[in-house]
Amino acid sequence: MADPSRSNSDEREVRAGRGLFERLGDIGTAAQATIPGLYAWAVTVAPAAWSRGSPLLAKVIACAGLASLILAIPLERRWPRYGRPVSVWGLVSTSAFVWALAPAALLPTRIDAGRGVAGMIGWGLFALASAAPALPRDGDDSRIVDGAPLRPRGKIPRGDAWFIGAGALMAIGLQTVGWNVAVPERALLVRLVALAAGLGVIGAATQIALGRHGRRIRPTRRVRVRRSMAAFLGLFVVAALGLALLLAGR
Amino acid sequence: MHAFDVVAGLLVVLAVVAFAVGSSALARAEDIHALYWLVVGVVSMRAAVQLARPGAA
Numbered sequence: 001m002a003d004p005s006r007s008n009s010d011e012r013e014v015r016a017g018r019g020l021f022e023r024l025g026d027i028g029t030a031a032q033a034t035i036p037g038l039y040a041w042a043v044t045v046a047p048a049a050w051s052r053g054s055p056l057l058a059k060v061i062a063c064a065g066l067a068s069l070i071l072a073i074p075l076e077r078r079w080p081r082y083g084r085p086v087s088v089w090g091l092v093s094t095s096a097f098v099w100a101l102a103p104a105a106l107l108p109t110r111i112d113a114g115r116g117v118a119g120m121i122g123w124g125l126f127a128l129a130s131a132a133p134a135l136p137r138d139g140d141d142s143r144i145v146d147g148a149p150l151r152p153r154g155k156i157p158r159g160d161a162w163f164i165g166a167g168a169l170m171a172i173g174l175q176t177v178g179w180n181v182a183v184p185e186r187a188l189l190v191r192l193v194a195l196a197a198g199l200g201v202i203g204a205a206t207q208i209a210l211g212r213h214g215r216r217i218r219p220t221r222r223v224r225v226r227r228s229m230a231a232f233l234g235l236f237v238v239a240a241l242g243l244a245l246l247l248a249g250r
Numbered sequence: 251m252h253a254f255d256v257v258a259g260l261l262v263v264l265a266v267v268a269f270a271v272g273s274s275a276l277a278r279a280e281d282i283h284a285l286y287w288l289v290v291g292v293v294s295m296r297a298a299v300q301l302a303r304p305g306a307a
Contacts, residue, residue: 170266177270178277190277197269197291204262204295208255211302224254224301231297238290245286 030072030083033129037069037091040122043115045095047105054102061101065094088130160209167205171198254301261298265291 041062048054049062068090076083099106174197178190219227272287 167262170262174266174269174273177273181277186277186279190273193276193288194269194273197266197273197288200292200295201262201266201269204265204299207299208258208262208302211258211304212255213304219304221254228297228300231293231300234293235290235297238286238293242286242290 029130029133030069030076030087032133033084033087033126034069034073036122036125036129037087038066040119040126041066041069041091041095043122044119045098047115048102049098051102051105051110053104058098058101061094061097065091065098068094084130091126159212163205163209164202167202170205171201174198174201258298258302261294261301265294265298268294 045062045065049058068086072083072087072090075086104110174194177194178187181187181190268287268291272284272291275281275287276284
């Protein structure tokens with residue numbers, strides 16, 4: 001017979017280790033869709049409503065769309081059935097009205113390509129968050145296996161998120177470089193290089209984070225030095241070349 | 251955390267700085283400078299990964 005105190009501690013441990021998406025599931029569908037909805041509204045609806053020549057009614061309806069997004073959060077807690085329809089249909093219908101009332105704002109000459117792509121991403125994320133939200137927490141009665149939840153065999157050491165976060169932050173920092181290029185081809189090349197470099201940095205940060213875990217296959221100091229020797233030699237050659245070119249230029 | 255992991259982290263930071271300088275040079279149409287710094291970035295990142303990755307080989 002299972003020990004009840006052991007079962008409770010197991011259950012507590014499993015609940016404490018719940019992931020981000022499981023905890024996100026607790027806040028409700030409409031609340032999850034609010035952030036991408038706000039983004040889509042700010043990028044595609046608000047500029048149209050407040051564009052030159054748009055009527056006052058467009059501004060009022062745009063504000064109503066924003067209100068429906070925010071109103072859906074408490075509504076979902078009180079009446080779960082109505083939260084999502086208010087969020088989705090409220091924003092979509094009011095946005096359609098705004099665009100119909102201010103059609104000049106949608107002319108190709110008035111829409112910047114970057115803003116157009118950002119708007120597409122915003123609406124896509126809103127649709128994804130509304131249609132396929134993180135699943136809510138399963139209640140105890142929904143479990144089909146008797147007994148306490150299974151214990152994980154091992155735990156992932158803490159701190160990985162800091163490595164990945166630092167890598168992502170550096171990758172985002174790289175994306176801020178070179179936005180004032182006038183020639184489109186060069187601007188595209190700069191963006192491509194910055195993107196590739198950012199992905200490489202995230203990959204390297206992930207490798208360093210993973211390198212801390214493999215205790216059984218942790219390489220010795222000598223192995224590490226030997227296998228990184230070629231790269232260090234390359235770094236030395238490049239540094240020497242740079243120094244030589246700098247001195248030759250003076 | 252071992253000293254090697256710290257060195258690997260510093261190499262990644264060096265790579266990011268080199269990539270930023272390279273991208274900036276590329277934006278200014280200074281292609282030779284850009285190429286140089288991008289190579290520095292790639293080699294630094296390669297050294298960082300080789301230093302930190304697990305596995306005996």
